[in-house]
Amino acid sequence: MKLYFATLWIVTLAIVTSSNAQSNDSLNRAWTEINNKNFSAAQVHLFEYIQSHPNEIETKFLYARVLAWDGQHTKAINQLDHLLNSHPKSTDFLLFKARVMSWQEKNTQAIEILDSIRQISPDYYDAWQLEYTLLRRQYPNNKSIVTKFYSKFAEKFPDRNISKPNFTANQKNRFIQSTYHFENLDNGNNWNSFSFIFGNQWKKIQYTISAETTSRFELNDQQLGLNILFRKPSNLWLSSGISTSSQSVLFPSISLFGQINYKNRYEILSSYKFHHKSYENSTVASNRLAFSKRWKNLEPKILFFITSLDYNDVALSTSAQITYYHNGQHTIRASITKGNELEYLDDSTILYDITNFSIDGKYRINSTWSAIIAFSHHIQGTAYTKNGILSGLQFRF
Numbered sequence: 001m002k003l004y005f006a007t008l009w010i011v012t013l014a015i016v017t018s019s020n021a022q023s024n025d026s027l028n029r030a031w032t033e034i035n036n037k038n039f040s041a042a043q044v045h046l047f048e049y050i051q052s053h054p055n056e057i058e059t060k061f062l063y064a065r066v067l068a069w070d071g072q073h074t075k076a077i078n079q080l081d082h083l084l085n086s087h088p089k090s091t092d093f094l095l096f097k098a099r100v101m102s103w104q105e106k107n108t109q110a111i112e113i114l115d116s117i118r119q120i121s122p123d124y125y126d127a128w129q130l131e132y133t134l135l136r137r138q139y140p141n142n143k144s145i146v147t148k149f150y151s152k153f154a155e156k157f158p159d160r161n162i163s164k165p166n167f168t169a170n171q172k173n174r175f176i177q178s179t180y181h182f183e184n185l186d187n188g189n190n191w192n193s194f195s196f197i198f199g200n201q202w203k204k205i206q207y208t209i210s211a212e213t214t215s216r217f218e219l220n221d222q223q224l225g226l227n228i229l230f231r232k233p234s235n236l237w238l239s240s241g242i243s244t245s246s247q248s249v250l251f252p253s254i255s256l257f258g259q260i261n262y263k264n265r266y267e268i269l270s271s272y273k274f275h276h277k278s279y280e281n282s283t284v285a286s287n288r289l290a291f292s293k294r295w296k297n298l299e300p301k302i303l304f305f306i307t308s309l310d311y312n313d314v315a316l317s318t319s320a321q322i323t324y325y326h327n328g329q330h331t332i333r334a335s336i337t338k339g340n341e342l343e344y345l346d347d348s349t350i351l352y353d354i355t356n357f358s359i360d361g362k363y364r365i366n367s368t369w370s371a372i373i374a375f376s377h378h379i380q381g382t383a384y385t386k387n388g389i390l391s392g393l394q395f396r397f
Contacts, residue, residue, distance in 0.1 A: 026045045026046075026048040026049040027045070027046070027049045027059070029045045030042045030045035030046045030049065030062075030066075033045065034066065037069075039066050039067075039069050039070035040070060042066050043063070043066055043067065043070065046059065046062065046063045046066060047063070050063060057083065057087070060079065060082075060083060061080075061083060061092070061093065061096075063079060064076050064079035064080050064083065064096070065096065067079060068096070068099075068100045068103070073100050073103060073104050076100050077097060077100055077101070080093055080096065080097045080100070081097075084097070089120050091117050091120055091121045091124055091127065094113055094116065094117050094120075095114075095117060095124070095126055095127055095130070097113060098110040098111075098113040098114050098117070098127075098130060099130060101113070102130070102133075102134055105329075107134045107137060107138040108138065108297055108325065109297070110130075110134055111131055111134050111135065111138065114127050114130060114131040114134070115131070118131070122156075123156075125157060125160070128153050128156065128157070129153075131149070132149060132150065132153050132162070135149050136165055143165070146165045147165060150162070150164065150165055172367070172368070172396040172397055173200055173201040173202070174198075174199065174200045174201075174396065174397050175197075175198075175199045175200075175394055175395060175396045175397070176196075176197070176198055176199075176394070176395045176397075177195075177196070177197040177199070177372070177392060177393070177394040177395075178194075178195070178196050178197075178392050178393055179194070179195050179372060179390055179391065179392030180192075180193075180194050180390065180391055180392065181193045181194075181195070181388060181389075181390040182388065182389050182390075183376075183386045183387065183388040184386060184387050184388075185384050185385070185386045186384055186385045186386070187384060189217060191214075191215065191216045191217075191386070191388075192214070192215045193212060193213065193214040193215070194212065194213050195210060195211065195212040195213075195392075196210065196211045196212075197209070197210045197211075198210075204230060205228065205229070205230050206228075206229040206230075207226070207227065207228045207229070208225075208226075208227045208229075209224075209225070209226055210223075210224070210225040210226075210227070210243075211223070211224050211225075212225075223243050223244065224243060224244055225241060225242070225243030225244075226241055226242055226243070227239060227240070227241030228240055228241065268289075268290070268291055269288070269289070269290040269292075270287075270288065270289050270290075271287070271288045272285070272286070272287050272288075273285070273286045273287075273288075283309070283310055284307065284308070284309055284342075285307070285308045286305065286306070286307045286308075287305070287306040287307075288303060288304070288305055288306075289303070289304045290302065290303040290304075297324055297325050297326065298322060298323070298324055298325075299322070299323040299324075299325070300320075300321070300322045300323075301320075301321040301322070301323070302318070302319070302320050302321075303318070303319040303320075303321065304316075304317075304318055305317045305318070305319070305339065307341075307342055308342075309342045309349055310349075312349075313342055313349045313351065315339065315340035315341055315342045315351060316339050316340055317337055317338065317339020317340060317341070317354065318337070318338055318339055319335055319336065319337040319338075320335065320336055321333060321334070321335040322334055322335075329364040330361070330362065330363050330364055331361060331362045332359070332360070332361040332362075333359065333360050333361070334358070334359045335356075335357075335358050335359075336355075336356070336357050336358075337354065337355070337356040337358075338354070338355050338356075339353075339354060340352065340353060340354065341354045341380070352380050352381040352383065353381045354378070354379065354380055354381065355378075355379040356376065356377070356378045356379070357376065357377045357378075358374060358375065358376040358377070359374070359375050359376075360372075360373065360374030360375070360390070361373055361374070362394075367396070368395060368396055368397065369393065369394070369395055369396075370393070370394040370396075371391075371392075371393055371394075372390070372391065372392040372393065372394060373389075373390065373391050373392075374388075374389070374390040374391075375387075375388070375389055375390075376388040376389075376390075
């Protein structure tokens with residue numbers, strides 16, 4: 001009997017030893033393939049090792065990294081999410097998930113993860129560094145956001161050689177935009193307009209020069225305009241402009257914008273615009289108040305409009321919008337507006353009930369070219385209903 005148990009113990013020990021040796025061999029082979037950058041083969045060996053060592057978290061983390069290095073970003077994120085279910089505050093897991101999302105160009109979600117890492121571990125340099133890189137990539141023309149983060153980053157790590165943001169190298173301040181707008185009315189008439197805009201930014205001043213030709217009913221009109229936008233400080237904008245038509249009438253206007261932005265997610269915007277139409281000898285004053293919240297790639301916004309004509313008649317309207325940002329490059333926005341609109345006609349003021357539905361988008365073809373398209377459906381009380389489409393291109397240089 002003693003001989004039997006001794007033999008059984010020896011056989012069992014041999015099997016366990018062989019199994020451990022085989023699994024360790026799988027891990028060693030995985031590292032060899034990783035060093036040779038043969039990630040597909042490494043995955044096979046790692047999977048074999050994990051089957052016999054299901055509780056080794058670090059090996060599972062290595063498996064997630066290998067998946068990402070092999071270009072299987074979605075599978076890598078799924079593996080990381082599985083690890084984060086049991087280790088939700090692991091900054092290493094969170095950091096690598098943010099890095100994989102940046103490889104997918106999901107910069108907004110990656111920045112949110114990095115924000116949470118800095119809350120857990122304020123001194124985690126790699127998280128600060130990656131977020132700084134992504135902010136410069138996500139907001140190449142937004143000096144305020146990037147500079148504020150850089151100031152905090154440099155203050156947090158004074159011994160590190162952190163490069164200052166360079167906007168002159170990446171920023172393309174000038175653009176040319178051309179659009180065509182076609183509208184079809186339910187009474188069979190068509191409205192057409194073609195516009196051309198040149199814009200440039202110099203320090204805190206941004207100016208645009210516009211030209212537009214319009215055909216509506218029996219009216220054919222051409223307009224030239226100049227608008228100047230001045231920002232200082234960054235949350236206060238002052239805009240003024242003037243335009244003239246083929247009938248030599250002037251449309252001077254002045255606008256004041258103020259906005260508060262909190263953590264690049266919450267925004268309150270208020271504006272006032274004074275606009276004098278000399279051909280009608282009328283003055284339009286409009287006020288706008290908007291509230292918005294940035295949530296991942298979505299930004300819902302609600303706007304309230306108050307418009308007065310010659311400071312007597314008043315029109316109120318409300319608009320709800322939602323904007324989707326894709327990888328910080330492309331946008332699509334849908335909106336619905338309901339309320340009233342004032343129109344000056346034959347020396348009298350007409351108040352219309354309006355309902356407007358629209359969807360528009362901007363697709364960034366590359367760093368220079370963007371395509372613009374918009375669709376709209378507008379109901380002007382009982383007067384008319386119109387459907388419109390706008391398309392155009394923007395060139396930055």
